[in-house]
Amino acid sequence: MNLTELNRIAAAMVVPGKGILAADESSGTIKKRFDAIGVESTETNRRDYREMLFRSKEAMSQYISGVILYDETIWQNVADGTPLVKLIEQSGAIPGIKVDEGTQALPMCPGELVTVGLDKLAERLKKYYERGARFAKWRAVIDIGSGIPSMTAISVNAHALARYAALCQAAQIVPIVEPEVLMDGDHDIDRCYEVTQRVLSKTFQELRVQRVALEGMVLKPNMAISGKKCARQASVEEVAEKTVRLLKTCVPAAVPGIAFLSGGQSDEEATAHLNAMHKLGPLPWGLTFSYGRALQAAPQKAWSGKAENVAAGQTAFSHRARMNGLASKGEWQSSLEKKAA
Numbered sequence: 001m002n003l004t005e006l007n008r009i010a011a012a013m014v015v016p017g018k019g020i021l022a023a024d025e026s027s028g029t030i031k032k033r034f035d036a037i038g039v040e041s042t043e044t045n046r047r048d049y050r051e052m053l054f055r056s057k058e059a060m061s062q063y064i065s066g067v068i069l070y071d072e073t074i075w076q077n078v079a080d081g082t083p084l085v086k087l088i089e090q091s092g093a094i095p096g097i098k099v100d101e102g103t104q105a106l107p108m109c110p111g112e113l114v115t116v117g118l119d120k121l122a123e124r125l126k127k128y129y130e131r132g133a134r135f136a137k138w139r140a141v142i143d144i145g146s147g148i149p150s151m152t153a154i155s156v157n158a159h160a161l162a163r164y165a166a167l168c169q170a171a172q173i174v175p176i177v178e179p180e181v182l183m184d185g186d187h188d189i190d191r192c193y194e195v196t197q198r199v200l201s202k203t204f205q206e207l208r209v210q211r212v213a214l215e216g217m218v219l220k221p222n223m224a225i226s227g228k229k230c231a232r233q234a235s236v237e238e239v240a241e242k243t244v245r246l247l248k249t250c251v252p253a254a255v256p257g258i259a260f261l262s263g264g265q266s267d268e269e270a271t272a273h274l275n276a277m278h279k280l281g282p283l284p285w286g287l288t289f290s291y292g293r294a295l296q297a298a299p300q301k302a303w304s305g306k307a308e309n310v311a312a313g314q315t316a317f318s319h320r321a322r323m324n325g326l327a328s329k330g331e332w333q334s335s336l337e338k339k340a341a
């Protein structure tokens with residue numbers, strides 16, 4: 001393992017002004033997104049949509065540091081035969097790959113999930129590296145509800161995250177470690193804080209036990225935020241203040257960067273929260289975005305599956321990427337959204 005090189009890539013993924021495009025929706029998730037805009041989820045439509053994003057010159061060259069791909073996408077070529085992964089490289093962004101294989105019910109723990117995909121991962125990583133992937137992603141899902149999460153669910157998911165991360169580093173690939181505490185439910189921000197603290201603490205304990213080099217990884221956490229159905233929605237300032245406090249207690253400064261998931265926040269909320277956190281600096285790690293929905297909802301709507309809307313989709317994507325790029329430096333203002341509208 002060349003740790004200097006892993007560290008260099010991890011730092012490039014979270015460089016101020018840029019963040020990660022999570023375009024790794026699994027087949028089920030992309031179908032849901034396409035259903036919402038009335039587009040059939042065929043292999044060609046998925047390819048055309050992602051080609052539109054990766055050819056968005058302004059977004060990709062100025063505000064996107066890396067792109068997380070799904071297995072299907074990393075092997076796809078565009079109509080002229082160019083691999084999609086090459087479009088990403090040509091823009092200056094780093095290609096990455098989602099390597100988990102989704103979740104399964106966790107035995108003995110009703111309502112809880114464990115992420116799977118460790119079998120044969122070492123061999124898969126080798127092939128992904130040859131194809132150009134320089135980082136990977138694995139997502140654990142932790143739900144908050146009555147009596148959950150259990151310590152069992154937290155432990156097994158943290159163990160799998162660390163197993164995955166160690167295998168990635170051995171294959172010279174930077175692991176994005178993503179333990180997501182879901183926003184679903186009526187819990188308040190303090191319950192989210194407390195659960196996320198347990199999850200992150202256990203995750204870092206496992207990473208240490210399994211000898212993962214913290215300098216060669218990126219953390220992708222949720223923010224400390226109110227459940228979607230909570231009657232009291234915390235303000236932008238409260239989310240920022242509690243998230244930064246939480247991360248400072250759990251994430252060692254040796255970690256080069258933290259890139260948030262958006263988790264169902266609205267586009268503008270996700271941007272405002274990241275921006276507000278940068279007002280609380282200096283921070284010990286790079287802090288940026290790794291958004292799926294909060295970067296793609298607008299371009300998906302503008303595109304709506306029509307070739308004549310490609311330019312409109314790219315404009316919408318570039319706008320969101322620029323807004324989040326500014327937020328990653330604490331330079332975003334809500335007036336910039338209105339101007340673009």
Ligand SMILES: O=P(O)(O)OC[C@H]1O[C@](O)(COP(=O)(O)O)[C@@H](O)[C@@H]1O
Pocket residue numbers: 022023024025026027028029030068139178261262263264290291292293294
């Ligand atoms: O359930 P799936 O298909 O694996 O996708 C989950 C999505 O969650 C993410 O981890 C974060 O996405 P969001 O920003 O939309 O929450 C993406 O990288 C990924 O596409």
